[in-house]
Amino acid sequence: MTSLSVFIDVPKASKLRDEQQEEAFLKDRDRRKIFLGQKVFLSDDGLPWVPLPVKKVYLQILNDPTRNYEDLPVGGNxxxxxxxxxxxxxxxxxxxxxxxxxxxxxxxxxxxxxxxxxxxxxxxxxxxxxxxxxxxxxxxxxxxxxxxxxxxxxxxxxxxxxxxxxxxxxxxxxxxxxxxxxxxxxxxxxxxxxxxxxxxxxxxxxxxxxxxxxxxxxxxxxxxxxxxxxxxxxxxxxxxxxxxxxxxxxxxxxxxxxxxxxxxxxxxxxxxxxxxxxxxxxxxxxxxxxxxxxxxxxxxxxxxxxxxxxxxxHEEWEENLKMATKRLMVIREKMREKLRLLETLRSWNQITQQSGLFTYFGLTKDKVDFLAKRNHIYLPENGQMNISGLNMNNIHYVTQCISDVTLNDTR
Missing domain, CATH: 3.40.640.10 (Type I PLP-dependent aspartate aminotransferase-like (Major domain))
Incomplete structure (x- = not known):
């Protein structure tokens, strides 16, 4: 038998740009490094947010003596x-x-x-x-x-x-x-x-x-x-x-x-x-x-x-959503106010006009690369930012760097 693999001609797939950013973040040794390209909603402690009723139901399921492990129907539950x-x-x-x-x-x-x-x-x-x-x-x-x-x-x-x-x-x-x-x-x-x-x-x-x-x-x-x-x-x-x-x-x-x-x-x-x-x-x-x-x-x-x-x-879950959304809105207000005070070339109103987990500044690829290499702030290639990754310890640094990298933009 030959010692060569039958898959010897298969090329190694190139990593997506966002995967490369996350890999670069993990290798970065700078204490200021921040990764804001997550897809998950983070709590203040930096861990994925889970509504309280979801935690309750998980415990119920674990302790349910009638639970079975059969496959669901093709169409689902x-x-x-x-x-x-x-x-x-x-x-x-x-x-x-x-x-x-x-x-x-x-x-x-x-x-x-x-x-x-x-x-x-x-x-x-x-x-x-x-x-x-x-x-x-x-x-x-x-x-x-x-x-x-x-x-x-x-x-x-x-x-x-x-x-x-x-x-x-x-x-x-x-x-x-x-x-x-x-x-x-x-x-x-x-x-x-x-x-x-x-x-x-x-x-x-x-x-x-x-x-x-x-x-x-x-x-x-x-x-x-x-x-x-x-x-x-x-x-x-x-x-x-x-x-x-x-x-x-x-x-x-x-x-x-x-x-x-x-x-x-x-x-x-x-x-x-x-x-x-x-x-x-x-x-x-x-x-x-x-x-x-x-x-x-x-x-x-x-x-x-x-x-x-x-x-x-259901009611408790919706209340949890309202509290989580309020936190995101507060972060947006703080971001806009800090950026407004740092420079006058933009109103930054789009930050509070947008909603949800992410905000978008329209940063070019060059500016995203600059933020990673010079400021150790890692974003997806399109400049999208997960604002739930911001907190009192990093929001000032991030807004200062965003302000610097967009200082010459005209709006």
Whole structure:
């Protein structure tokens, strides 16, 4: 037998830019080093935040003598699916009452997005070329998933005005107007990767344009309740589209809002025209699931289902969300005030206009590199910052460095 591996010609994959940043942070020996590229919501102690009712339910599950370890059904935990559908759409939503809304449990929102895209690539006959529109600058994760699925007709729409330093609704509408009719558009809501949020009036404009062009909405609902502090407010764009009779998909994630980062709890939510369409779509999605993961993880889904379906725990969870969101708002206010006092070239109002875990400054790659090499502050390549990583010990240093690196910018 030969001593050479049959995989000798396999090249080593290059690490993603964000992985390289985290690796550089771990190797950095400077005492000032700060990593603000985390995807998780951190408490003041620097550890992932977990709502109190989630901790209670975990203890209940561990001590439950009736607990079994059987696989879940292909579609997932039914109590979980009922709870998260009502959480996203509202308990009395007409799509639920008409039995044309439902979900498939998935390994996180990435699993939900991948499942939805694969289904659409097979069955979305209105656009055989599969034109998909994704937001910029929050596009890298979506693009990688789409390219892995073999999708090549990928368009980007702008959500950030680099000249004004704020969101760009007019640019977004202009871009969407140019995309092919019957395209699919990805719409992040609630705790978005950039913190950028549109108001109700702007969402109504988006819905009107998408309806005119017969564009299919694919929402990404992440960290519901951690943007405004209210689960209903954060889900308003999705509910508005349902009220406007759109058929749509929505990838839901419960990592941030429940502190379940290691449990991979997600859902692909579907709203169809009627119950017959829902049954058919669900059946095809379950066929795809059988070929992918067969059965979703159970523990995290049980935790979410227990919290959502127990009125006392549900109320306590929502109170925890409000307190967590208040902390993020306080950090934003402190950041803006410190930056405003350090220089006068910007108002920095975008910091408090954005919401959720992340804030976005529009920093160039060169400035991100400068912050890492000179100031030992590590961010993702697009300049997105996880503000939950800021505290009384580091916020002054971070704001001073951000101010220095943007001093010559004009807004």
């Amino acid at each position: 039914q109590e979980f699916l009922r709870g998260v559908t009502e959480l996203a759409l509202g308990k009395n939503n007409k799509a639920i009452l008409e039995n044309r809304a439902g979900g498939i449990q998935t390994p996180g929102s990435t699993g939900a997005f991948m499942l939805g895209i694969e289904f659409l690539s097979q069955w979305y006959s209105m656009n055989p070329k599969m034109s998909i529109c994704i937001p910029h600058p929050d596009c890298d994760g979506y693009k990688e998933t789409l390219e892995a699925a073999g999708i090549t007709n990928i368009y980007t729409y702008r959500v950030w005005d680099s000249k004004q330093g704020n969101l760009a609704i007019s640019d977004m509408l202009e871009d969407l107007e140019t995309f092919p009719d019957y395209s699919i558009v990805v719409l992040p809501i609630s705790c978005t990767a950039t913190g950028i949020q549109f108001n109700k009036s702007e969402w109504k404009q988006i819905a009107t344009l998408l309806k005119k062009k017969n564009i299919f909405p694919f929402f990404n609902l992440n960290g519901q309740g951690l943007s405004s502090g209210d689960v209903d407010t954060d889900a308003w764009p999705l509910r508005h589209f349902v009220s406007e009779d759109f058929e749509l998909f929505c990838a839901q994630s419960f990592s941030a809002a429940f502190g379940l980062y290691g449990e991979s709890v997600g859902c692909l939510l579907m709203v169809m025209r009627n119950n017959g369409a829902l049954i058919s779509v669900r059946s095809q999605l379950e066929c795809l699931v059988l070929r992918k993961w067969s059965s979703p993880p159970s523990t995290g889904a049980r935790v979410v289902a227990t919290v959502l379906n127990n009125p006392t725990l």
